[in-house]
Amino acid sequence: MYVCCTDLKLKNSKEMAAIKIVLQKVQRANGTYPVRIRVTKNRKSKFFKTIFYALPEEFDQKTEQFTRKYPNHLQSNRVLLKFKDRALKVFADLEYENENFSLLDFEKAFISTAKPKTLTTNFFYFWDEIIQELKFSGRTGDTDIHDESFKALKKFNGSSRLEFEQIDMTYLSKYENHLLSRGGTGGGISIRMRCIRIIFNKAIDRGITSSELYPFRKYKISKLRSDSNKIALDYFDVMKMIQWDSSKYPHLIDSHNYFVFSFYTRGMNWTDQLLLEWSQIGGNKILYTRSKSKGKFSISILPPVQSILEYYQANKLDTKYVFPILLRDNMTPEQIQNRKTKTRKKYNKDLKEIALLCDIDAKVTSYVARHSFANALKQMGVATDVISESLGHTDIKVTQGYLKSLENSVLDEAAALLL
Numbered sequence: 001m002y003v004c005c006t007d008l009k010l011k012n013s014k015e016m017a018a019i020k021i022v023l024q025k026v027q028r029a030n031g032t033y034p035v036r037i038r039v040t041k042n043r044k045s046k047f048f049k050t051i052f053y054a055l056p057e058e059f060d061q062k063t064e065q066f067t068r069k070y071p072n073h074l075q076s077n078r079v080l081l082k083f084k085d086r087a088l089k090v091f092a093d094l095e096y097e098n099e100n101f102s103l104l105d106f107e108k109a110f111i112s113t114a115k116p117k118t119l120t121t122n123f124f125y126f127w128d129e130i131i132q133e134l135k136f137s138g139r140t141g142d143t144d145i146h147d148e149s150f151k152a153l154k155k156f157n158g159s160s161r162l163e164f165e166q167i168d169m170t171y172l173s174k175y176e177n178h179l180l181s182r183g184g185t186g187g188g189i190s191i192r193m194r195c196i197r198i199i200f201n202k203a204i205d206r207g208i209t210s211s212e213l214y215p216f217r218k219y220k221i222s223k224l225r226s227d228s229n230k231i232a233l234d235y236f237d238v239m240k241m242i243q244w245d246s247s248k249y250p251h252l253i254d255s256h257n258y259f260v261f262s263f264y265t266r267g268m269n270w271t272d273q274l275l276l277e278w279s280q281i282g283g284n285k286i287l288y289t290r291s292k293s294k295g296k297f298s299i300s301i302l303p304p305v306q307s308i309l310e311y312y313q314a315n316k317l318d319t320k321y322v323f324p325i326l327l328r329d330n331m332t333p334e335q336i337q338n339r340k341t342k343t344r345k346k347y348n349k350d351l352k353e354i355a356l357l358c359d360i361d362a363k364v365t366s367y368v369a370r371h372s373f374a375n376a377l378k379q380m381g382v383a384t385d386v387i388s389e390s391l392g393h394t395d396i397k398v399t400q401g402y403l404k405s406l407e408n409s410v411l412d413e414a415a416a417l418l419l
Contacts, residue, residue, distance in 0.1 A: 019087050021064035021080060022047075023054065030133070031055055035080070037087050039106055046103045048110060050083050051129060051206065052076065071132045075125070086110070123162040124154060126208055127199045135334070144337065149195035152179075164209040167196070169218040176224075190224040197221065233362060233372040238263065240358045242304070249357070255350035257308050258323065259369050264305045266297070267370030270344050274325040275336075281309065281322070 018040045023033040024047055035052035038045055058070040065080065066073040090109045094101040127150050134143040154160060156178050172193065179189045197216050203209045233241070242263065246256040262268050268276075271291045280288045286299045301309070309322070317324050325343050326336065348365045355364040362368075 019084065019091060021084055022061065023056065023059050028053065032133075033059075035059065037083055039087065039091070039103065041103055041106070044103060046107060048087070048107070050080065051126070051208065052080065053133065072128060079125075123164050123167060123199070123203075124150070124157075124160050126203055130199055130202060139333075141337065145191065146195050146198075149192045152192055153196065164200070164203065165213050167200070167213075168215050172196075172215055172219045186224040190221050193219075193221045193224065233360065233364070233368060237358075237360050237362070238372045240360060241354065241364070244354065244358050246354075252350050252354055254324065255347050256354060257311065258347060258366075259351060259354070260304055261308050262366075262369035263373050264302045265299050267373040268299075269370060270347070270366045271340060273323060274321070274340055274343065276322045277320045278322055279320065 018038075020038050020040075022036055022038045024036040024038075025033065027033055032053040032055055035050050035054055036047040037050065038047050052066075054066065054070055058067055058073075059065075060067055064084075065077045070076060087110060090106060094105060094109060098105075127146070131143060131146050131150060134146060153162075153175065156175055176189055176193070179192065184192075200209070200214060200216065204211050204214065241256075242260050244256065246253045258270075258273060262270075262273060265286060268288075269290075269292065272288060275291065276286075276288060280286060281301075284301050286301060286305075287297070289296050312322055312324070315324075317327065319326065319329050321329075326339055331339070344366055351364040351366070351368070355362060
């Protein structure tokens with residue numbers, strides 16, 4: 001007889017035992033709780049882990065199943081049932097051999113049995129679980145990167161079934177060539193590969209797969225070189241952008257202000273600009289922590305920045321933010337991420353138009369102000385280590401990547417002197 005009830009109680013003449021799927025009352029930082037198999041015998045209980053974590057509203061304690069609010073709840077419930085079926089079988093086998101077995105005997109037998117195949121071999125399934133964990137923890141940037149990498153690999157694979165043991169040196173090399181054939185760059189491909197490596201490492205840490213299958217001992221991501229020639233304007237083109245009169249183009253005023261503000265605040269990036277609060281400004285200083293590197297900045301407010309702050313103070317929205325990018329307070333991380341993506345797209349479109357109006361033959365994006373700030377300092381003779389500190393880089397090699405295009409142009413000018 002197949003057991004499908006959710007609160008099975010195993011009875012004999014001496015005692016009552018129970019096996020139940022529960023949320024263990026150990027809350028994690030992201031608000032989720034571990035989903036556990038609770039085995040009770042002789043009025044003592046022991047918890048056994050699954051790979052799942054859930055919020056209270058995502059798990060029904062009565063039915064011992066995920067609700068529709070849980071991602072992929074149908075598939076997850078099937079896997080959860082496999083865990084419980086295994087526990088029931090182990091319990092029944094032990095009881096048949098010796099009805100006085102202990103919870104320790106159960107633990108040894110339960111751990112020694114094979115894990116459900118879906119958990120140990122389905123790379124995509126485990127990756128999806130990690131993406132959900134990132135989402136719940138509010139790490140929207142990481143979530144987007146993993147989600148895009150997940151979809152790219154799944155499209156290449158041709159199906160949703162991928163064994164951990166299939167991901168070897170040959171598989172990764174074929175995937176790399178596939179990405180190259182579709183116009184991928186070294187930097188972009190390395191992001192995809194690093195995501196796969198992260199998931200593999202997490203699976204090993206959680207006992208989902210074996211370290212013997214780890215493919216990155218042979219496949220080296222470091223061989224994928226990113227394009228270090230960052231797009232940057234020279235000082236004279238930057239000045240064209242800054243001194244350009246935006247008053248004749250009202251739809252471009254905000255984007256022009258964002259560019260000028262970024263340049264004169266040591267290349268403040270788009271994320272930090274949209275999150276900048278009025279409370280971080282005072283005493284002729286801007287004090288903020290960079291979202292990417294977590295480095296703390298104290299920046300003097302130069303006249304162009306002061307003018308921009310005064311403009312937005314006079315046109316202030318009813319929010320805590322300096323710029324009219326986030327239109328209300330207390331947005332969720334996912335809402336902020338969506339807003340950031342949408343507004344940056346418009347910002348880049350506006351910058352393209354401004355560059356055209358300034359007769360600048362270069363692709364100007366939200367990153368250009370930061371790179372141009374570094375190059376302008378270099379043109380003024382500022383030492384690379386000082387520029388590195390101004391940008392908040394922890395590795396001077398990153399700064400050198402910013403400056404490489406300028407250094408090449410200087411070499412070209414030097415060669416021209418020989419004509």
